[in-house]
Amino acid sequence: MEIKQFYREIVNEHNLHPMHKGRMEGPDLVLRGVNPSCGDDIILQLKLNGEIIEDAMFIGTGCAISQASVDMMADQIIGKTKEKALEMAQVFMGMIKGNITDEAELEVLDEAAALQDVSHMPARVKCAVLGWHTMQEILNNPEKSEKLS
């Protein structure tokens, strides 16, 4: 897919009208994720119910790819177990790095699989994985959770 088409058909809707952007009341886990090369700067907020991710939201600023990607991610991980979300993150990273191309394997990502084209845009890989990387960090190291200022 051409880049302009990729923006029009996949990125823009989530970037301009994110469904999961905003400040969460009483989050259980909060972590800031920064991509210094782009200046993408997000704060991911998760609400947990035992092993289940009950809600996911983000605030912050960044390029359209980073913002759309984290919004899609939030959409996909709500209602999943932490374990499942981490498994999805692995698949997403593999897809963006071009290591996973098998459609059946990508199915677990649902809509987020639409970002596969980023694997052909090496300069934008960090933007696309920022949200997923931040989620991995906080689920694997919950002690790193920050206060929402």
Place this chain on the structure above:
Amino acid sequence: MEENIYRKDFPFFSDNKYIYLDNAATTQRPKVVLDAICDFYKKSNANPLRGLYDLGIEATNRYEQARERVAEFINASDSSEIVFTRNTSESINLVAYSYGLSNLKEGDEVVISVMEHHSNILPWQFVCNNTKAKLIYLEPDKNGVISRKEYESKIGKKTKIVSIGHVSNVLGVTNPVKEIASYAHKFGAVVVVDAAQSAPHKKIDVRDLDADFLAFSGHKLMAPMGIGVLYGKKSLLEHMPPFLRGGEMIEYVTRDSATFAEVPHKFEAGTVNAEGAVGLAKAIDYLESVGFDTIENIENELTAYLMDGIKDLKYINTYGSINPSEHSGIVTFTIEGVHPHDIASILNEDNICIRAGHHCAQPLMQFLKVGSTARASIYFYNTKKEIEKLIYSLANVRKVMGYGD
């Protein structure tokens, strides 16, 4: 301007589809430079400064002739005042580590400006942290101008080093380095000029500026990557300790001690970058054959054309002076609602190469209150047609990003 007569000198332009507008990052190389590098290896290759055979002497001569060419280029009094480094960053680090660490103490002040490239910030942060000297920032006004009042209020008795960019890599503005140097010298401070963005565009005269040190990179003026220059007044260089230690920078070595070679060799440890120096000398020949007047005329005309072309696109904001001739070919901008990295990706699809990000000048980005910006930077080999294509692509960016206009 019809046809650009210089483009044919660059193999790069005959053989690809790109519209290259990232010249503040690095430039393209003319064939004469590429040939000079090849010629060195084909005819004169030996390790300079060592061999006692004719070939070694030939290699040494070519390396040292390049040093003389650089001295002449910036009007240094003597070629021994030219130290070859890898780039501007290394040149400034050399001054910071060698001069800075051995001359600064608690209570002293180092003055730089908010618009410096990180390569002229981080070495001073390091030196100040290690010597407990204080790092002071000059603040420009919103157009990027450092006023006389500003530098006179920050430079004083405690100031030991003033290190200032000649031309900002973001705003393109030329700083009053000569005036700042003259004022700083009243207090006995040493003045370092970062000429990375000025040397490709305007005549540098180190004696007229009265710079104590001046640094620039070869690759930004059509020379190979990996060759840079540090000019230093001989009286200063002679009293400075070496930066790196090793081969061919010594006079005499025992098991426990060493005495060092004379300047500039004291600062050039290890096998030198002879091909880079030879390429740099040829790039300077080429640059001067084009002439700084021509370079400035073409750049100013293209910059004016670009600034005029995007003026009516109301979602585009530009930074720096409203006068195109005060930009050194650099036009930094943002598009409302669009992140600069998205701009760069969209332009990339049209084969247009621009820079997006913080341009290694994060304190300036904070000062401008932007996270990052996009930057088109022009050199004399660019054409009006290329600028037209850039304007056309920029006019479409917001539509691609899902906005109505």
